[in-house]
Amino acid sequence: MLSERVPEANAAGPSTALMRKAYARWAPVYDVVYDKLTEPAARAAVEAAVEHGPRILEAGVGTGLSLGYYPPGSFVCGVDLSEDMLKRARAKVRRRSLSHVHGLQVMDVCRLGYADNAFDAVVAQFLITLVPDPEAALSEFLRVVRPGGGIVLANHFGQTDGPVARVEEIVAPLCTKIGWSSDFKSTRIEAWARRNGVEFIGVAPTFPGGFFKILRMRKAA
Numbered sequence: 001m002l003s004e005r006v007p008e009a010n011a012a013g014p015s016t017a018l019m020r021k022a023y024a025r026w027a028p029v030y031d032v033v034y035d036k037l038t039e040p041a042a043r044a045a046v047e048a049a050v051e052h053g054p055r056i057l058e059a060g061v062g063t064g065l066s067l068g069y070y071p072p073g074s075f076v077c078g079v080d081l082s083e084d085m086l087k088r089a090r091a092k093v094r095r096r097s098l099s100h101v102h103g104l105q106v107m108d109v110c111r112l113g114y115a116d117n118a119f120d121a122v123v124a125q126f127l128i129t130l131v132p133d134p135e136a137a138l139s140e141f142l143r144v145v146r147p148g149g150g151i152v153l154a155n156h157f158g159q160t161d162g163p164v165a166r167v168e169e170i171v172a173p174l175c176t177k178i179g180w181s182s183d184f185k186s187t188r189i190e191a192w193a194r195r196n197g198v199e200f201i202g203v204a205p206t207f208p209g210g211f212f213k214i215l216r217m218r219k220a221a
């Protein structure tokens with residue numbers, strides 16, 4: 001049983017409430033807006049995650065757009081703050097008979113109700129820049145991943161320098177409205193990895209035109 005440490009209560013601060021409210025509105029239209037746009041990045045992230053083994057946690061699984069991309073024999077759990085998003089994920093699992101999905105639960109990624117070392121990898125797609133305390137989420141991912149396991153993030157990360165970086169800083173408030181942060185840089189995650197003895201494997205560009213990136217890390221064995 002993976003879910004040994006059932007959380008007493010998920011954090012319910014104001015930002016959590018706002019996030020739930022925002023995604024209650026997004027849920028009915030989410031797949032129409034994001035499916036095709038995020039599919040290549042989601043597929044690449046899943047492929048990178050399953051290289052570490054079959055037991056995967058999808059953090060911020062949303063409507064479950066990527067649940068169909070896992071190979072047979074995977075064992076996938078998913079968590080999300082939004083029950084409205086998860087309802088749609090559960091419907092997909094039923095409709096498509098995705099028998100590798102073993103539970104979709106409401107949970108804050110900063111307070112995961114799983115035992116230490118429970119997964120071969122944690123994958124989080126289009127999540128990390130939405131979390132008010134991303135380092136707390138990363139630390140939870142690290143805790144539930146086994147030694148040698150992976151942490152894979154798919155996201156847009158802002159440029160570290162140059163004119164594009166300036167533009168991204170300017171459009172940041174707009175991007176935040178649609179759920180992306182354009183000025184969150186992968187160097188912030190790299191710094192967290194360094195502080196925590198996590199191997200930073202790298203950041204690879206993906207569709208569209210390198211706008212989304214796949215960031216990979218490995219927990220020390």
Ligand SMILES: C[S@@+](CC[C@H](N)C(=O)[O-])C[C@H]1O[C@@H](n2cnc3c(N)ncnc32)[C@H](O)[C@@H]1O
Pocket residue numbers: 019020023034038042059060061062063064065066079080081082085107108109110124125126127130131179
């Ligand atoms: C942009 S959507 C991405 C959903 C999915 N990963 C995808 O790629 O389609 C972000 C998701 O993260 C969830 N989320 C945001 N903050 C969270 C948190 N602290 N804990 C769990 N889920 C969270 C939202 O409810 C939403 O479903």
